[in-house]
Amino acid sequence: MMNKILIIEDEAPIREMLVFILEQNGYQALEAGSFEEAQRHLVEPVPVLILLDWMLPDISGIQIAKSLKQGDLTKHIPIIMLTAKGEEEDKIKGLEVGADDYMTKPFSPKELMARIKAVLRRVAPTAIEEAVEADGIILDPVSHRVTVHNKQVDLGPTEFRLLHFFMTHPDRVYSREQLLDHVWGTNVYVEDRTVDVQIRRLRKAIGEVNTMIQTVRGSGYRFSKMT
Amino acid sequence: MMNKILIIEDEAPIREMLVFILEQNGYQALEAGSFEEAQRHLVEPVPVLILLDWMLPDISGIQIAKSLKQGDLTKHIPIIMLTAKGEEEDKIKGLEVGADDYMTKPFSPKELMARIKAVLRRVAPTAIEEAVEADGIILDPVSHRVTVHNKQVDLGPTEFRLLHFFMTHPDRVYSREQLLDHVWGTNVYVEDRTVDVQIRRLRKAIGEVNTMIQTVRGSGYRFSKMT
DNA sequence: ACCTGTCCGTCATAAAAGTGTCATAATTAT
DNA sequence: ATAATTATGACACTTTTATGACGGACAGGT
Numbered sequence: 001m002m003n004k005i006l007i008i009e010d011e012a013p014i015r016e017m018l019v020f021i022l023e024q025n026g027y028q029a030l031e032a033g034s035f036e037e038a039q040r041h042l043v044e045p046v047p048v049l050i051l052l053d054w055m056l057p058d059i060s061g062i063q064i065a066k067s068l069k070q071g072d073l074t075k076h077i078p079i080i081m082l083t084a085k086g087e088e089e090d091k092i093k094g095l096e097v098g099a100d101d102y103m104t105k106p107f108s109p110k111e112l113m114a115r116i117k118a119v120l121r122r123v124a125p126t127a128i129e130e131a132v133e134a135d136g137i138i139l140d141p142v143s144h145r146v147t148v149h150n151k152q153v154d155l156g157p158t159e160f161r162l163l164h165f166f167m168t169h170p171d172r173v174y175s176r177e178q179l180l181d182h183v184w185g186t187n188v189y190v191e192d193r194t195v196d197v198q199i200r201r202l203r204k205a206i207g208e209v210n211t212m213i214q215t216v217r218g219s220g221y222r223f224s225k226m227t
Numbered sequence: 228m229m230n231k232i233l234i235i236e237d238e239a240p241i242r243e244m245l246v247f248i249l250e251q252n253g254y255q256a257l258e259a260g261s262f263e264e265a266q267r268h269l270v271e272p273v274p275v276l277i278l279l280d281w282m283l284p285d286i287s288g289i290q291i292a293k294s295l296k297q298g299d300l301t302k303h304i305p306i307i308m309l310t311a312k313g314e315e316e317d318k319i320k321g322l323e324v325g326a327d328d329y330m331t332k333p334f335s336p337k338e339l340m341a342r343i344k345a346v347l348r349r350v351a352p353t354a355i356e357e358a359v360e361a362d363g364i365i366l367d368p369v370s371h372r373v374t375v376h377n378k379q380v381d382l383g384p385t386e387f388r389l390l391h392f393f394m395t396h397p398d399r400v401y402s403r404e405q406l407l408d409h410v411w412g413t414n415v416y417v418e419d420r421t422v423d424v425q426i427r428r429l430r431k432a433i434g435e436v437n438t439m440i441q442t443v444r445g446s447g448y449r450f451s452k453m454t
Numbered sequence: 455a456c457c458t459g460t461c462c463g464t465c466a467t468a469a470a471a472g473t474g475t476c477a478t479a480a481t482t483a484t
Numbered sequence: 485a486t487a488a489t490t491a492t493g494a495c496a497c498t499t500t501t502a503t504g505a506c507g508g509a510c511a512g513g514t
Contacts, residue, residue: 114416144400144443157445
């Protein structure tokens with residue numbers, strides 16, 4: 001988490017307001033009053049999104065957007081441009097040079113966050129989520145459904161992720177720590193033994209085929225087809 | 228806005244020319260040199276149209292078209308096939324398997340755009356206005372009417388769009404944000420939780436069959452026939 | 455312009471479902 | 485047999501969803 005958003009805006013009060021809103025919503029805000037300052041932030045790890053004022057003193061937003069869309073590092077960063085009211089002309093040009101959305105000042109925090117989220121969602125790499133199958137278990141991430149021998153099985157979110165991880169990483173032992181990292185997510189603080197409990201819940205939920213979830217004493221767990 | 232058109236064509240120069248023409252005309256061009264690559268783009272939001280080369284190295288256009296017309300997500304996407312001169316045979320087969328138009332290489336940008344627009348015009352109404360049915364629920368966009376087991380039910384506009392979206396995208400989980408995008412529209416900014424409330428209103432309105440609108444805890448909602 | 459009813463977004467609160475931890479039983483290795 | 489490791493059931497706590505209520509926006513009619 002802690003996604004970085006870069007603000008390019010020369011007017012300090014507006015910039016500070018943006019920073020405030022962004023930080024309220026769990027983003028890390030980077031400030032730049034000019035294109036030069038902005039460069040400083042355009043290094044890895046690059047921001048996930050850029051809020052770009054269309055009326056900067058020395059250089060037009062169009063030029064900035066263009067140059068951003070040319071750099072290898074920056075060309076995939078979505079841009080939301082901020083325009084003053086009535087600059088319709090700019091909006092059109094902006095979209096042409098690759099801005100992903102625009103927002104007319106003044107705007108509410110809610111609108112700002114909604115647009116940011118919408119743009120990020122639109123740009124997000126839509127992973128192809130294919131259904132997985134193993135010995136009668138079918139797990140389909142798209143419909144978020146699991147069947148065992150064609151009978152539907154209800155799983156809680158964690159159980160679902162755990163099973164999905166196992167099915168996509170079979171025949172390999174994972175320690176409890178590794179499972180926590182992969183299934184619960186990094187920097188989550190829970191007891192190792194919690195894994196045991198979820199394993200048990202998952203085993204109970206999938207019924208007879210739970211022999212595929214194997215305990216490897218001293219090491220962890222493994223998912224593997226029965227031989 | 229920013230309608231996406233997917234190009235499936237193995238020859239890079241032709242592909243690039245198509246991209247150029249499309250982008251000139253305000254479309255967003257997606258490129259694929261093979262069917263595998265194309266899959267990547269066949270996720271929501273799906274393209275509005277597909278330009279499909281009839282002579283791909285490994286797989287014939289007919290097979291691709293067939294497979295596109297089978298997928299729930301892709302079956303309504305119109306296809307314009309690109310054929311080399313004189314492949315009359317292919318044209319006929321192409322139209323049989325569901326291509327909406329064909330174009331003989333070489334063609335002018337003007338012709339390309341004209342055909343694209345014509346196809347989109349032709350397809351737009353039919354794709355949207357077809358009545359949908361599922362387990363006793365009939366929704367007819369034309370008369371804007373919904374019946375459950377032949378009894379008419381009254382829905383508000385949002386409830387109607389929501390149900391329509393669900394019925395045309397079954398067996399798939401949608402997050403609240405995705406539902407907002409698809410049903411409320413991209414430029415509307417409302418709380419996530421508003422979705423819950425509309426879901427409840429819709430469930431109440433359609434009565435017993437509301438078991439088809441399923442809550443997927445931690446993920447969103449899904450519309451699906453009862454098993 | 456003024457009702458009047460519908461529709462919709464938001465909030466507060468209730469209800470439900472899921473999760474982490476612990477104590478204890480069961481199993482396995484040495 | 486003893487120690488180490490894993491399985492299991494119970495329970496408190498957290499997160500997520502359902503629901504009822506309220507008020508504002510809007511459309512159509514008067």
